[in-house]
Amino acid sequence: MKRVMISTLNTNQEDDNSKLKIISYDSDGNPFSYYSDDKWIIIKESVHLNFKNLTGDFKSKCKELIYKEFNSNRLINKKGIGTKYIQAFVLFEKCITECGGNSISYLNSDKGFRNFILVAKKKKLKLKTWKNYLIIFPLLNNDGVLTRKIENANALAVILASEANITQQTMALPENIALCYFKSALDVVYKYHPYRNKISEAYRLFIINYENNIKNGHDVPTARRYAQKSNIHHFDGIDFTLDLTGQWLSRLRGACYIVIAGFTGCRDGEIKSFNLDSYQEKKYAGMTIPILHGVHTKPNIAGVARNASWVTIPAVKDAIELVWCAYEFVREMWKDRATTLTHIDEQNKMIRDAENLFLSYSPTATYAAAGRQAIDKSLKSFVKSTGYVASAKDIKEFELLNPTRKGELKLGEVLIPNPHCFRRTFAVYLVRNKLASLLDLKYQFKHMNIAMTSWYSNQANVAGYFDMMLDKELKMDIAQENHEFMTDTLYYIYNEAESLSGIEGKRIMSLRGEDKSSIYLSREEISQQVKNGQMSIIETPAGHCTNPQCNRICDMPECKYEVITKKTALSLVSKHQLLIHKFEQLVAHGVKMPNILSKIYYDIKSMEKCFDEHKIAVKKFTHDINVTLL
Numbered sequence: 284m285k286r287v288m289i290s291t292l293n294t295n296q297e298d299d300n301s302k303l304k305i306i307s308y309d310s311d312g313n314p315f316s317y318y319s320d321d322k323w324i325i326i327k328e329s330v331h332l333n334f335k336n337l338t339g340d341f342k343s344k345c346k347e348l349i350y351k352e353f354n355s356n357r358l359i360n361k362k363g364i365g366t367k368y369i370q371a372f373v374l375f376e377k378c379i380t381e382c383g384g385n386s387i388s389y390l391n392s393d394k395g396f397r398n399f400i401l402v403a404k405k406k407k408l409k410l411k412t413w414k415n416y417l418i419i420f421p422l423l424n425n426d427g428v429l430t431r432k433i434e435n436a437n438a439l440a441v442i443l444a445s446e447a448n449i450t451q452q453t454m455a456l457p458e459n460i461a462l463c464y465f466k467s468a469l470d471v472v473y474k475y476h477p478y479r480n481k482i483s484e485a486y487r488l489f490i491i492n493y494e495n496n497i498k499n500g501h502d503v504p505t506a507r508r509y510a511q512k513s514n515i516h517h518f519d520g521i522d523f524t525l526d527l528t529g530q531w532l533s534r535l536r537g538a539c540y541i542v543i544a545g546f547t548g549c550r551d552g553e554i555k556s557f558n559l560d561s562y563q564e565k566k567y568a569g570m571t572i573p574i575l576h577g578v579h580t581k582p583n584i585a586g587v588a589r590n591a592s593w594v595t596i597p598a599v600k601d602a603i604e605l606v607w608c609a610y611e612f613v614r615e616m617w618k619d620r621a622t623t624l625t626h627i628d629e630q631n632k633m634i635r636d637a638e639n640l641f642l643s644y645s646p647t648a649t650y651a652a653a654g655r656q657a658i659d660k661s662l663k664s665f666v667k668s669t670g671y672v673a674s675a676k677d678i679k680e681f682e683l684l685n686p687t688r689k690g691e692l693k694l695g696e697v698l699i700p701n702p703h704c705f706r707r708t709f710a711v712y713l714v715r716n717k718l719a720s721l722l723d724l725k726y727q728f729k730h731m732n733i734a735m736t737s738w739y740s741n742q743a744n745v746a747g748y749f750d751m752m753l754d755k756e757l758k759m760d761i762a763q764e765n766h767e768f769m770t771d772t773l774y775y776i777y778n779e780a781e782s783l784s785g786i787e788g789k790r791i792m793s794l795r796g797e798d799k800s801s802i803y804l805s806r807e808e809i810s811q812q813v814k815n816g817q818m819s820i821i822e823t824p825a826g827h828c829t830n831p832q833c834n835r836i837c838d839m840p841e842c843k844y845e846v847i848t849k850k851t852a853l854s855l856v857s858k859h860q861l862l863i864h865k866f867e868q869l870v871a872h873g874v875k876m877p878n879i880l881s882k883i884y885y886d887i888k889s890m891e892k893c894f895d896e897h898k899i900a901v902k903k904f905t906h907d908i909n910v911t912l913l
Contacts, residue, residue, distance in 0.1 A: 304350070309628050318350065325361065326628045332365045336373050340386035344428055345372040348419065351426075371416035378402045387423065391430045403443045413440035452687050454704040455711045457680035463671040464700070465545050469598055471538035471665075476601045478521065479608035486532070487612035489514045489525045529644035530664065532609065533657075536641060537665030539606035540658060544702065547593045548709035548760075551655065551702040553577050557640050559607055562600040573597050606640060613644045617651040655702070663699050672697055683771075684711060710764040770810045772820050772827065776846055777804045784852065784896040785845030787829050826851045852897045859890045863904050870906075884908045 304318035307325045316323045323332040332349070334342050349365050372387075379389045382398040389395040403413075417436040423429040433439055456464070475482065489510050496506030511525045524531035543554050556578035565572050572594055579591035614637045621633035636651035643653045653661075672695045673681070681692045692698055776783065776791060783792045795803050812818040819831035826847035866883045869876070887904050894901050 309626065315626075315628065318346065323349075323365070324629075326632050328361050330362045330365060332369060334369065337369070337376060340388075341372050341376040341379075344387055344423070345369060348422055348426070352422075367415055368419060371419050374406070374408075374416060378406070387428055388430075396431060400442065406443075408444060410440055410444035413443045452685065453707040454688060454701070455684040456698065456700060456704060456708045457673075457677045457684065458712075459680075460671060460673070460677055460698050461545075461708060461712070463669055464541055464666055467669045468538040468541040468545070468602075468665070471535065472542050472598060472602045472605055474521070475535060475609070476605045478523075479605045480611070482523070482532075482535075482609040483611040485514045485523075486525060487615070490527075490612070493527065528646070532644055533661045534664045534668055535609060536606055536653070536658075537661035537663075539602040540641070540661060540702070541665065541700075541705070542602040543599050544705035545709065546596045546599055547575055548706050549575075549577065549593055550706060551658065553579055553591070553593075554702075555640055555652070557603055558638070559604065562595075562603060573599065575599065603640065610642045610644065613642045614638070616644075617642065658702055662701070666699060667697055706760065707764070710761045711768075713761055714764045714768050766810070766813055769813050769818075769820050770806060772822075773809045773813070773818060774804070774806050776820070776827070776848065777809065778802050780848050782849050782897045784847040784893050785826060786843045788826075788846040788848075791846065820846075825855070847893055847897075849897045849899070852893050852899055855890050855893065856899065856901060859887060859894075859901060862887050862890075866904075866906070881908065 305314045306316035306318060306320070306323045307314075309315040316325070321333065321335045323330065323334075334346065337345055345368060349368050352364055352368075353361060375387060378399055379385070379387070379395075381402045382389065382395065384390075384395060390399055414437060417433070417440055420429060420433045420436060424432060492510035492513050493506050496509050497503070501509065507527060514525060515523065540554070543549070543557070544551075547554070554577075557575060561575050561577055563574050563576065565574050573596060575593045575595050577591060577593070579589055617637035618634055621630045621637070624630045624633065633651055639652040641653040641658065642651055643657055645657075648657075673692050675694060677698075678692050678694060681698070682689045685691075776788075777795070783789065809818060816831070819829060821828045821830070823845075826845055828842065828844045829846060830842075830844040862883055866880065866887065869880060869883075874880075884904075884906070891901065891903055
């Protein structure tokens with residue numbers, strides 16, 4: 284096979300024979316995609332636009348708009364722009380044809396526009412979706428296709444969006460659900476990682492045997508059963524299923540995806556950029572930090588990819604190796620299928636796509652790389668296999684973490700995650716000190732909580748040390764979750780806490796007055812003051828501190844910024860008993876350390892004062908410190 288170049292875009296030339304506009308050329312310099320085609324393919328820029336779902340005037344206007352954008356001097360992401368414009372026109376065609384119109388100009392009349400709004404609202408699409416699609420209106424105004432001026436597209440998007448979806452945020456998983464999903468996924472990775480190459484080989488032979496059985500005249504069920512019996516013996520004692528639809532492999536893929544996404548905070552596209560060489564381990568500040576290197580595309584101008592790095596845990600390496608090696612037979616299938624394509628450029632593209640981390644194994648699949656829908660199915664299949672259903676406690680936490688999604692999770696339901704939820708769950712747990720509970724699922728991950736916290740609180744120094752590009756947007760997401768956490772905590776303290784102790788806690792209680800049911804500060808007021816730096820809250824071992832400069836280690840006898848809630852006070856009861864036991868043991872063994880004994884004694888008495896203020900009954904420590912120290 285001769286070496287070829289990838290087809291490139293040249294939209295300003297015309298073919299001399301057909302007099303048709305040419306969209307792209309192949310590697311031999313021949314016209315590859317024409318303007319009149321239903322598919323525009325520009326392989327070098329990964330552009331694959333399909334106009335088959337559009338008809339008549341909608342198709343022609345969509346092509347005109349995209350063609351003009353492609354020929355502009357602006358630096359754009361052709362794949363992203365083209366796909367978004369086609370999706371927008373498909374939606375507008377559906378709405379307008381339901382209204383009785385047959386072209387985009389239907390919106391120019393007042394009656395047509397009113398009808399469009401009524402139909403569009405029934406689609407119940409998200410605000411973000413409408414904002415993305417309405418960007419074509421000003422372009423159509425400029426071209427004279429639309430004479431109606433939309434002065435404020437964002438305001439129109441709000442009108443068209445389903446009310447339930449206007450401010451809906453990405454989902455974060457409740458702790459017990461996350462613990463179940465993550466532990467189950469880790470268990471699957473550990474169980475099947477040693478068999479990753481055998482899995483691929485067993486499937487390869489299974490398919491060969493099945494096809495031979497069909498050629499020998501067996502019907503499908505018989506051919507499949509004989510092929511399964513011939514190859515299942517490699518996995519004695521291990522749950523393993525050979526099937527033609529890839530359902531078992533899909534669940535395995537779901538487990539690997541959860542481990543990778545859950546312990547990196549990466550987006551779906553970034554996860555799919557990983558390969559067997561992505562995982563490395565670096566030494567920093569006396570710690571071994573597992574790092575993943577991948578490609579970050581979303582926030583970049585014109586979609587130009589750049590390298591980025593994420594801190595992770597060692598199990599992610601096993602998850603990447605498992606899903607890569609178990610699907611190796613699928614990779615070879617796609618490479619073989621590439622040879623059946625007529626054009627060399629299309630062959631090369633399919634071969635490159637076959638090097639994706641997540642591949643499609645389905646009789647109906649047309650693309651090698653597994654898309655969003657395939658990953659969604661894998662996640663759904665895997666979490667259902669865990670058998671975990673939501674409890675009342677899970678629902679309460681779900682609605683606390685996801686206030687815009689109240690009522691979505693029902694008692695006894697299985698919470699189905701989507702690829703995006705793991706990124707926010709990672710950020711939420713890092714901020715709310717719950718990441719340790721997930722990392723402690725396996726003892727060797729305990730130290731990683733320190734590494735991850737250090738990484739995301741001191742990224743600039745660490746990145747500079749390793750000369751790496753970091754995911755700045757993930758750091759922004761973590762900062763936003765920190766803002767939300769501070770706002771939630773302060774709202775509880777100022778409006779809902781049953782009792783407060785500490786100097787600042789008592790001051791806040793006095794501000795709230797006698798009527799504890801009223802709202803002293805609204806959430807919006809608190810959020811704004813946190814944003815402006817006027818309010819702050821930091822969790823300490825003994826409660827909370829409202830000093831933004833607090834380093835969590837305070838040498839003041841009584842901190843004027845301290846706030847202790849009843850929940851925190853209750854958590855100190857067990858510590859109180861431990862300190863009493865420690866003090867008594869030191870005295871019983873005749874230890875003469877007055878400074879240590881005094882410190883423990885006054886810590887005990889300080890806690891008892893706190894218990895009294897919160898009306899928490901405990902057995903008081905009656906030891907006479909003066910007698911002990913004499």
